[in-house]
Amino acid sequence: MADRPRTRLHLDTPLAAGQAAGLSGDQAHYLRGVLRQAPGDRLLVFNEAGGEWLAEIATLTKSGGTVAVLERTRPPAPCPDVWLLFAPLKGGRTEYVVEKATELGVARLCPVLTRRGDVPRVNLDRLRANAVEAAEQCERLSVPVVDPLADLDDVLDAWPDNPATRDRPLFVAAETGAAQPLAAAVTAATAAGGKAAFLVGPEGGLHPGELDRLAKTPFVVPVGLGPRILRADTAAFVVLALWQALAGDWTSAPGQDARPPFR
Amino acid sequence: MADRPRTRLHLDTPLAAGQAAGLSGDQAHYLRGVLRQAPGDRLLVFNEAGGEWLAEIATLTKSGGTVAVLERTRPPAPCPDVWLLFAPLKGGRTEYVVEKATELGVARLCPVLTRRGDVPRVNLDRLRANAVEAAEQCERLSVPVVDPLADLDDVLDAWPDNPATRDRPLFVAAETGAAQPLAAAVTAATAAGGKAAFLVGPEGGLHPGELDRLAKTPFVVPVGLGPRILRADTAAFVVLALWQALAGDWTSAPGQDARPPFR
Numbered sequence: 001m002a003d004r005p006r007t008r009l010h011l012d013t014p015l016a017a018g019q020a021a022g023l024s025g026d027q028a029h030y031l032r033g034v035l036r037q038a039p040g041d042r043l044l045v046f047n048e049a050g051g052e053w054l055a056e057i058a059t060l061t062k063s064g065g066t067v068a069v070l071e072r073t074r075p076p077a078p079c080p081d082v083w084l085l086f087a088p089l090k091g092g093r094t095e096y097v098v099e100k101a102t103e104l105g106v107a108r109l110c111p112v113l114t115r116r117g118d119v120p121r122v123n124l125d126r127l128r129a130n131a132v133e134a135a136e137q138c139e140r141l142s143v144p145v146v147d148p149l150a151d152l153d154d155v156l157d158a159w160p161d162n163p164a165t166r167d168r169p170l171f172v173a174a175e176t177g178a179a180q181p182l183a184a185a186v187t188a189a190t191a192a193g194g195k196a197a198f199l200v201g202p203e204g205g206l207h208p209g210e211l212d213r214l215a216k217t218p219f220v221v222p223v224g225l226g227p228r229i230l231r232a233d234t235a236a237f238v239v240l241a242l243w244q245a246l247a248g249d250w251t252s253a254p255g256q257d258a259r260p261p262f263r
Numbered sequence: 264m265a266d267r268p269r270t271r272l273h274l275d276t277p278l279a280a281g282q283a284a285g286l287s288g289d290q291a292h293y294l295r296g297v298l299r300q301a302p303g304d305r306l307l308v309f310n311e312a313g314g315e316w317l318a319e320i321a322t323l324t325k326s327g328g329t330v331a332v333l334e335r336t337r338p339p340a341p342c343p344d345v346w347l348l349f350a351p352l353k354g355g356r357t358e359y360v361v362e363k364a365t366e367l368g369v370a371r372l373c374p375v376l377t378r379r380g381d382v383p384r385v386n387l388d389r390l391r392a393n394a395v396e397a398a399e400q401c402e403r404l405s406v407p408v409v410d411p412l413a414d415l416d417d418v419l420d421a422w423p424d425n426p427a428t429r430d431r432p433l434f435v436a437a438e439t440g441a442a443q444p445l446a447a448a449v450t451a452a453t454a455a456g457g458k459a460a461f462l463v464g465p466e467g468g469l470h471p472g473e474l475d476r477l478a479k480t481p482f483v484v485p486v487g488l489g490p491r492i493l494r495a496d497t498a499a500f501v502v503l504a505l506w507q508a509l510a511g512d513w514t515s516a517p518g519q520d521a522r523p524p525f526r
Contacts, residue, residue: 104497105491137492138491181513226511226513227513228368228402229401230366230401237497238504238508241504241505242505245446250444250445250488250489
């Protein structure tokens with residue numbers, strides 16, 4: 001597929017051959033104003049339910065547009081079921097975590113408020129836009145869910161009763177104490193099933209009260225990330241990369257889709 | 264060690280009990296102007312040969328100072344012997360790679376000029392300062408070597424004749440072709456010995472001529488990083504994290520040094 005278009009947009013609408021799909025104002029502006037595209041130009045459109053499709057711009061104005069969906073280029077495929085709970089960080093690092101976690105195939109991003117988290121709010125619209133943009137660039141078929149900021153204690157309270165979490169181990173990045181090395185813990189969890197969640201605390205560390213609670217919580221598994229202190233964003237990348245490599249979808253060989261080699 | 268000082272500085276001079284060690288002008292400025300410290304205040308000083316020592320500020324002026332080295336807090340310890348070859352990136356991402364690679368225990372950072380690398384120079388002093396700062400923050404005992412920018416072809420030419428590289432496999436992040444999954448390749452390499460190097464190309468990907476050469480090079484091992492396209496900085500973090508977790512120093516339990524838990 002030498003003429004695979006380089007432009008790739010996530011659309012929320014159902015995708016099927018011969019259908020027209022609408023573009024948002026932002027998407028129309030991006031295609032028209034940034035990429036200088038016009039009706040007749042081709043692009044790829046995708047979502048989790050429909051997979052990825054070749055499409056052609058049908059109409060394009062300043063405020064919107066439509067594409068004609070032509071043929072499917074990739075069928076829908078399940079995303080590994082791994083979640084990241086993280087305390088929002090300063091200085092653009094929250095956006096960086098969202099970008100990298102999306103590339104690393106996270107299914108759900110859960111910003112959590114911890115007692116020492118020094119950023120008490122997130123711009124949810126912006127984080128969701130970051131996730132869409134990263135998904136468009138990294139060949140994902142899905143966009144991770146980004147939850148509103150929630151209190152860590154509330155998240156832990158609800159864990160055992162929620163069908164999506166009650167059988168999901170919560171791995172907590174630990175620096176001391178009875179933690180297993182990350183690789184061993186992830187390998188053991190693989191045998192137990194495909195769901196996982198990771199919690200990475202704020203730069204200042206979790207509060208002793210939070211640590212006490214986590215230590216007594218049956219679904220929590222402390223994991224160790226080696227002898228150096230990792231910044232919070234590094235820890236987030238590391239746990240997701242290890243999980244994908246050992247328990248997720250990196251165990252198959254690359255190159256199943258059309259894309260440039262060795263990039 | 265409840266009174267472990269929070270300030271931690273890398274010093275190039277030999278460290279031994281009872282010795283005085285000089286501070287650079289930048290270090291003196293940081294201690295005096297940023298941290299508001301004064302003679303009598305304590306800090307940790309470290310380097311690869313000497314390990315980490317408790318020290319006390321003896322003199323401190325605008326332009327320099329000295330510390331008295333008191334007692335050793337950590338003995339010297341070898342750093343895992345893993346190198347990162349990477350094309351410089353735009354928009355601050357080179358500095359980010361240096362910071363994260365240092366946290367992830369890289370021994371040597373080798374910026375390489377590739378045919379499609381779109382950043383043709385690096386500020387070597389700045390990258391070295393980034394590496395020192397990250398080492399000071401992450402509890403490393405060593406600072407990674409940062410090489411000057413070199414042409415990738417020259418680096419490959421010299422590889423078989425240099426005693427430091429001739430028995431060092433060069434893993435190249437691959438997106439298509441006959442690549443092994445990263446975890447399998449790293450595990451196999453562990454059995455063969457402790458040295459490794461990783462090459463991560465520029466955002467635009469390596470040139471077909473570079474790919475041809477790498478494919479024919481006996482010390483090159485192509486490795487796959489899963490089904491999504493990772494940005495170049497993400498790929499750099501991922502290869503180092505996987506290597507440390509599976510072949511480096513993360514296989515021991517955490518908590519051997521005094522530091523806050525669960526950070």
